[in-house]
Amino acid sequence: MNLLSNISKPIYLSLVAILIFLRFSVDTIFYYILSQDSFIFSYWTFFSSILILSAFIYYFFSEQFEKNNIEYPNEKFVYDFTRIFYLQLFLYLLVIFLPNNDKFYSFELPYFKFLISDVSTIFFALVTIYLAWFMFIWLIRKKHKRTKLYLKIIAILITFLLVAELANYVFFNSLFLNDLISIYLNDLISIFLLTIYVLTLLVTKKNNWITQLDRKPKIRLLLVSLVNLILSLLLAVSVIDSDGFLSRNTINFLSGANNFLGAVVLALNAFSLRIFLAVIVSLPTATIVERKTSEVFSLTYLNKFIAETTSKTANEILRMVTQLALNASGSTAVWLEVYNNGTIDIGATAQISPELIKDFHSDKRIGNIFTTIEKPVLVESVPENDEIKSFLNYFPFANTLIAIPLFQGAKRFGTIVAIDSEEYGFEPEDVAVLSAFADNVNLALENQRLLQESIEKERYRSEMLIAKRIQKELLPQNLPEFSKFQLAAYSSPAEEVGGDYYDVARFADGAPCVLVGDVSGKGMSAAFYMAQLKGAVHSITPQVNSPKDLLIKLNNILFGLMDKQSYITLVCLKLDENNDSVTFARAGHPPLFLKKSSNLQTIKPQGLGIALVGNELFSNYIEEVDIKLSDGDIIMLITDGVNEIRNSSGEEFNFQRVSDFLLSHNSSAQKLLKQFLHNIDEFKDGASQIDDLTVFTISFGCYNNKRG
Amino acid sequence: MNNSNFKIDKKNIDDFVILSISGYLDAHTAPLLEQELEKSVKDECYKIIVNFSDLDYISSAGLGVFMAFIEDVRQNGGDIKLTNMKEKVFAVFDLLGFPLLFDILNEENEAIAKFQGN
Known part of the structure; x- marks a missing residue:
């Protein structure tokens, strides 16, 4: 491994490409020389396949071992799982649209079909190894007590399938294979496949992370796992069923690796099934989880921010709070207005133009509507509320609103206003969250004020000391x-x-x-x-x-x-x-x-x-x-x-x-x-x-x- | 000294304002008396009698309050007359030469009589 890892990636890939090219060239030569399947062709496909598969396996898995400690965030998994969907889809399109081989022996095919089948088989093997690698590293990341044991068993079973099958096709198939052995072997293979399926189900157990996903990635994961589930089943059938397209191609061009590849696709099916079920179960909580995560994040951040207010101005605090309130409540826009001796100023805005708010404030009838509220207010539908329907003249997209009064001591000094474009778009929880924010704003501003005060006091004190010294000098020293x-x-x-x-x-x-x-x-x-x-x-x-x-x-x-x-x-x-x-x-x-x-x-x-x-x-x-x-x-x-x-x-x-x-x-x-x-x-x-x-x-x- | 140590009772008799002050009149409590006198001047009550019978202590800042208004009051034909001082309080006024500047009398009645005599 050390020897190979010294070879740079481009060189390695070029070698693999040359290997594949060699394979096709030799295959082509065989096609034109040989008129029917022969031992030579079988040996050739066997060894070249082993070489190519090993190269791929090594390529993927060595990389995994090197990057053992890198982050694999849940969002990236969703992304990768989506890529697997595309790969599977492409494979399946090949299965559907490529002409099926009605002939069992590859040399009876026209050259065009021969080559397409050859290429698609190599592609299929490639994808399958990628799938195996993908599942492997993910399961290692999310390992539980028995993960390693199960994965070892699966690896042994798959290796056995590969070797047994290859041996079967290369060494026995062409000989007169004892029917009995063949039947036993097939039964054994079925048992192995079933075992792998069950083991994969067991190993894909740790799915708590899915509940923590936001709503959007979760829905995406739901769809992706569903289609992956279906596609992997179709592909598995096609590769395991001896009449299937992939099966025939594999038998011809990857000499008997079909059960090995089928096992991987089946494992993917089990894998997808587990994830699909986990998403289904956790789906109803998605919105709540998303909101809670965002809230916790924002509040944590706000608290941290408050602790650091020493260096912030009051305006910076208002701006930050407004932005965080927007994130935490998931509203369309938020602003914070401040009251000074009867005038209404805009403290900070998020996702809304201050000009709009200024226009609104200048409306004598409704502009000061928030200045008098004493408690948090939730208006679930602005259009249905006659009192503030005209609010919509200024903010056409404000169909729901929350207003949270800000107090400094007993003095009303401002309001946080959050609006949402969706009627009934806010939950009571949003009011609670924004209220918590309001408390924190007061805290932050109070902190900041106290700090300023103590700075001034300190300055005053030092000036008084100077005054004291000067006055002492005004009196005769001697x-x-x-x-x-x-x-x-x-x-x-x-x-x-x-x-x-x-x-x-x-x-x-x-x-x-x-x-x-x-x-x-x-x-x-x-x-x-x-x-x-x-x-x-x-x-x-x-x-x-x-x-x-x-x-x-x-x-x-x-x-x-x-x-x-x-x-x-x-x-x-x-x-x-x-x-x-x-x-x-x-x-x-x-x-x-x-x-x-x-x-x-x-x-x-x-x-x-x-x-x-x-x-x-x-x-x-x-x-x-x-x-x-x-x-x-x-x-x-x-x-x-x-x-x-x-x-x-x-x-x-x-x-x-x-x-x-x-x-x-x-x-x-x-x-x-x-x-x-x-x-x-x-x-x-x-x-x-x-x-x-x-x-x-x-x-x-x-x-x-x-x-x- | 906090403000609770100083109290002003105000009563109006005819066109006289009688302020009865008690407790400690110093730099901290002087503003209270200042406000009261300011109000009288604003209300154009220029005949002011300050009764010191319950005043225990007066500091230099307390003395200053009377100086702040006397000119204004006298220009409007009124006066500030001080009555019922304890000996100790009078000594402070005396030291500063206030008896020369203010009518300092024994009883409220004397002050009223003096106003009416004018």
């Missing part, structure tokens, strides 16, 4: 150091960004200017105003020399620039190192806490919040105070986030606790700040911070040397 004043500050927004502000700037005369402020509200809007405030502070401070003037000018700039309901509270301190004093002004902000030895004061000069009122009122009202300082004095500025801190039992921190803290602590600015923050944390006891919070501490004088 506070300046002075010989008499020590400063420390802490600020923490309740959200990523906030509206609290502190800063140290310089007045026109070079004196330090300490500011603590709070923009109303919190979050992003407050953060923007805070940035604006900082800009204004730094542009104005170098032009003024007092806190009051600074606040007035700030109000002047910011009033009108800000929302009516937004405002800023601000305190401003001018540190005067020459006179050991501070000047203080307040714009709506919590008071200044001053600790002088064991005495605590809250200082609250009057002043409106910034950007609440116009400048006249603001400047008339605002006051400024000078505070004389001595060694060890402590000043603390806070925003309302501090006094409004609540602990888990809802208690407020209050100004009182700020005062109490200061009375019981004596440290330089930085240490004091640390202690104060610790104090706050202890009070909060795990409760969350609801407002932005800022603390600014200033210590004066003698702490200078013990700072740390």
Whole structure:
């Protein structure tokens, strides 16, 4: 086999062709030389036949062994089985239309008939071997427990038939054959043929695959197996019956292979019978099976598709769903309409022009008919339904329709409309299938929406982080150091960004200017105003020399620039190192806490919040105070986030606790700040911070040397 | 804070609107009060009294709401008068300088009298 498989296919076929040509040539020579059948002719036909048949058998079966693992789909079987029908039909036409040999001996025929019979016999042998091969590989594919055993028995029986027959005709026929042996032999042959028939019936057992076929191939298989059944029977009779056309030709030209060939044709008959019966039994379920397969396929595909929606747009989803709905329901056309604020848009269409649907939607009377349905609707006959008969004006082929509403939450956002050209063309199952689709559409769109949302959230989050970083940089990273004043500050927004502000700037005369402020509200809007405030502070401070003037000018700039309901509270301190004093002004902000030895004061000069009122009122009202300082004095500025801190039992921190803290602590600015923050944390006891919070501490004088 | 912590009761007496607010007025609940005031302005009820007797807390955003409407209301010959504030709530108004901008009174009646006196 290895030796032969090295020979390429064309060369092999050419050799076979030469062999056949040789056969005909020699036959022709014999025809003209010999006047009657002789041993020489018998031997010749015997050996040449063996050679040709072996060549064919080898050709087909070696290929099968090589391609043992290739796919042989059920649809291809139907196709191949149809081809067998054509081959058989052709053979049978030969039987009918070729002149029957009334003479037993071939040499008594005219040359024309002689040659035709010779050719047709070779053709017949060829077809038969193809049949055997075809059945063999199919049965191997669909094998069951005993397939191999049965096939082996059949092979042995067929081989025996071939050898016995050939021997019979070649060696005994021409001799005086004992009548008794002949009778026994014929009986044996009949028994063998019958056994082969039964075995083939048994081996062709696994026919479940037929139920899985679609309706069309199934009907085709029904017809093909029926005609194959009839034709193989006719051919078998013709080859086995010793008076038959094929029989006589075979006896003459394939020296006694007729029972071998007959066995194959009989096997085909059994084979066809089994398949025919299997198709008949499974036929009523064909439509259902076809539909179910298609449904399962589409739903599976849809689910897979939904799992992959991450990369799909909503439109792609609608398009895919529409196409799959068409496949699953077997309708003529499907479209998906989408509702946006009272308008009807076409989400996707399958097998129908969007123009038609647009025309339909523009019909004021009927165009919005689907927008109000709350449940799936099946109209089995559109022409018989007065309500939507005019639907046919737009879709003449829509004799049946299904409409499935799509919901997103409680909102009706669209409809799947499936139409069929056949009245009563839809089954209730179709409604169920399309409804399942509708659920999946919602799922897919919801998935897609959630994904988009999370992407946006992520982007928002990263932008907030950037904002947070930027805002942190708006606050001084390091506070300046002075010989008499020590400063420390802490600020923490309740959200990523906030509206609290502190800063140290310089007045026109070079004196330090300490500011603590709070923009109303919190979050992003407050953060923007805070940035604006900082800009204004730094542009104005170098032009003024007092806190009051600074606040007035700030109000002047910011009033009108800000929302009516937004405002800023601000305190401003001018540190005067020459006179050991501070000047203080307040714009709506919590008071200044001053600790002088064991005495605590809250200082609250009057002043409106910034950007609440116009400048006249603001400047008339605002006051400024000078505070004389001595060694060890402590000043603390806070925003309302501090006094409004609540602990888990809802208690407020209050100004009182700020005062109490200061009375019981004596440290330089930085240490004091640390202690104060610790104090706050202890009070909060795990409760969350609801407002932005800022603390600014200033210590004066003698702490200078013990700072740390 | 969720909205359930803040409530507004509205009643009309003659041409006065009296809004009794209770609970927490902060950035989250401020829009409710804003809507109510907006409605009054739209209905051309410019004599507005806000009763704070049951209000426990007001934040800077809550204060801002009054600023948003006061100009409009006064231009139409009306006013927003605030009454019955708890001490703590008044302190917040006071800090910001609101007593200069608004009539803050002890009782609703005083506010009505003040409106009628005008």
